[in-house]
Amino acid sequence: MSIFIESASNSKFKFIKNLTKKKYRLKEEKFLVEGYRIIKQIFEKNLLNTIIIDASLAQEKINELKDEFSKIDMIFLDKKLFGQISDTKNSQGIMGICKMNLDLDMNLDEEFILVLDRVQDPGNMGTIIRTADAVGIKNIILLKGCVDPFNEKALRSSMGSICNLRLFNLEEEETLNLLKDNGYSIVSTFLRTNNYYDKVKYPNKVALVIGNEANGISDNLMQNSDILVKIPIFGEVESLNASIASAIMMYKIKETK
Numbered sequence: 001m002s003i004f005i006e007s008a009s010n011s012k013f014k015f016i017k018n019l020t021k022k023k024y025r026l027k028e029e030k031f032l033v034e035g036y037r038i039i040k041q042i043f044e045k046n047l048l049n050t051i052i053i054d055a056s057l058a059q060e061k062i063n064e065l066k067d068e069f070s071k072i073d074m075i076f077l078d079k080k081l082f083g084q085i086s087d088t089k090n091s092q093g094i095m096g097i098c099k100m101n102l103d104l105d106m107n108l109d110e111e112f113i114l115v116l117d118r119v120q121d122p123g124n125m126g127t128i129i130r131t132a133d134a135v136g137i138k139n140i141i142l143l144k145g146c147v148d149p150f151n152e153k154a155l156r157s158s159m160g161s162i163c164n165l166r167l168f169n170l171e172e173e174e175t176l177n178l179l180k181d182n183g184y185s186i187v188s189t190f191l192r193t194n195n196y197y198d199k200v201k202y203p204n205k206v207a208l209v210i211g212n213e214a215n216g217i218s219d220n221l222m223q224n225s226d227i228l229v230k231i232p233i234f235g236e237v238e239s240l241n242a243s244i245a246s247a248i249m250m251y252k253i254k255e256t257k
Contacts, residue, residue, distance in 0.1 A: 002066075002074040004055060008081060016052065016075070017085055019097065022148045029100045031150040034088055039096040041160035047099045048072055054082040054093035065094065087152040100150065104166045106139050108182040111205050111257055113137070114250070115175060115186075117221055118145035118212035119242060125149050126157020127243035128210065133161035135250045141168050141175050145212070176224050179207045187253070188217050188225040189245060197229040197249060202256045210246045 005013050018024040019032045030049060033039055042048045051069050053062060056079040066074070077085075085095065114137050119125050125147050132140060146169075147154060149162055170178070179186060184207040189197070209225065211217035222228070231240060231248055239245075 002076065004076045005081060006078040008084070012075065013077070013081060016097065020085060020087075020152070022151070025100075025148070025150050029102060030097055031100060031155070032085065032095055032152065033098055033155055034086060034091065034095045034152070035156070036092055036094055038155065038160045039094060042096060042098050042163055043069065043072070045101075045163045047101055047163055048096050049099055050075060050097040052077060052082070052085075052095040052097065054079055054086075054091065056082075057093045061093075088156075098163075101163060101166075106166060106168055106178075108178075110138055112250075112253060113139045113141065113179070113184060113207045114246075115141045115143065115179075115207055115209045115221075116146050117143045117172075117209055117217050118215070119210060120145070120147050121213055121242070122147050122151045122153035123157050124213065124241065124243040125151070126154040126159075126162075128246050129154070129158040129165060130161040131243070131247045131250060133158075133164045135254045137165070137250065139166050139168070141170050141207075143170065143172055143175060172218065172220060176221075185226040186221070186224060187227045187229065187249075188222060189230060189249065190217070190222060190225075190228040191230055191239065193228040193230050195227070195229045197231050197252055200227060200229055202227070202253050206253055208246075208249055208253060210242055210249075213242050 019030060025031045050073045052075045053065060055076040114132050149167060184205045185203040186207050186209060188209040209217055209221055231245055
């Protein structure tokens with residue numbers, strides 16, 4: 001089915017526009033993505049609900065998209081309306097409404113789990129998710145205070161990896177109990193320790209905690225960590241970017257598996 005919308009008062013357009021807000025994404029369990037590449041990835045995961053196309057695209061391009069996504073509902077938006085929901089300067093003219101993959105159980109047999117503590121920058125969130133996917137991590141726990149991973153900027157940075165992982169929003173105490181009960185050793189980065197990340201012997205089951213960009217890991221998580229490590233800094237900066245630090249740690253721990 002395909003429809004054309006040219007009025008901002010149209011109920012379907014209002015629904016689409018609402019998906020740019022976190023509370024509506026969570027309520028509807030749907031989110032918006034923009035760009036052909038990520039839409040193609042999500043389509044292949046059977047999570048694509050609707051294609052949204054800028055009606056001003058060349059007819060040849062529109063025909064190609066109709067052929068490729070022939071089984072998916074399509075909404076054609078007036079150029080000005082498309083611009084109201086697009087988050088990019090040089091848009092490809094294609095967006096998608098996608099289902100959140102929420103009906104999942106955490107696999108607690110996995111050797112490696114990632115825990116994000118109040119990571120607030122969407123670029124960092126997306127990059128961490130993408131790196132975790134590259135490393136082969138399947139479970140990511142998002143503690144209260146984390147930026148929405150379905151935020152437009154986070155989605156762009158994740159490059160579709162968000163659909164390859166299981167994401168869980170849990171409270172801190174719930175997370176600590178879950179990890180301890182299932183035999184995970186909690187590894188956290190901490191500047192005031194003598195343990196360098198590449199000199200430590202990592203246990204069989206690891207939960208790596210990545211903290212807030214400005215304040216690091218909470219005191220409670222720090223106190224309940226089994227291993228505290230630091231990444232050496234040879235220059236004059238005080239700390240590494242959260243996504244860079246997480247990449248270094250993830251690959252090092254993965255190397256031991």
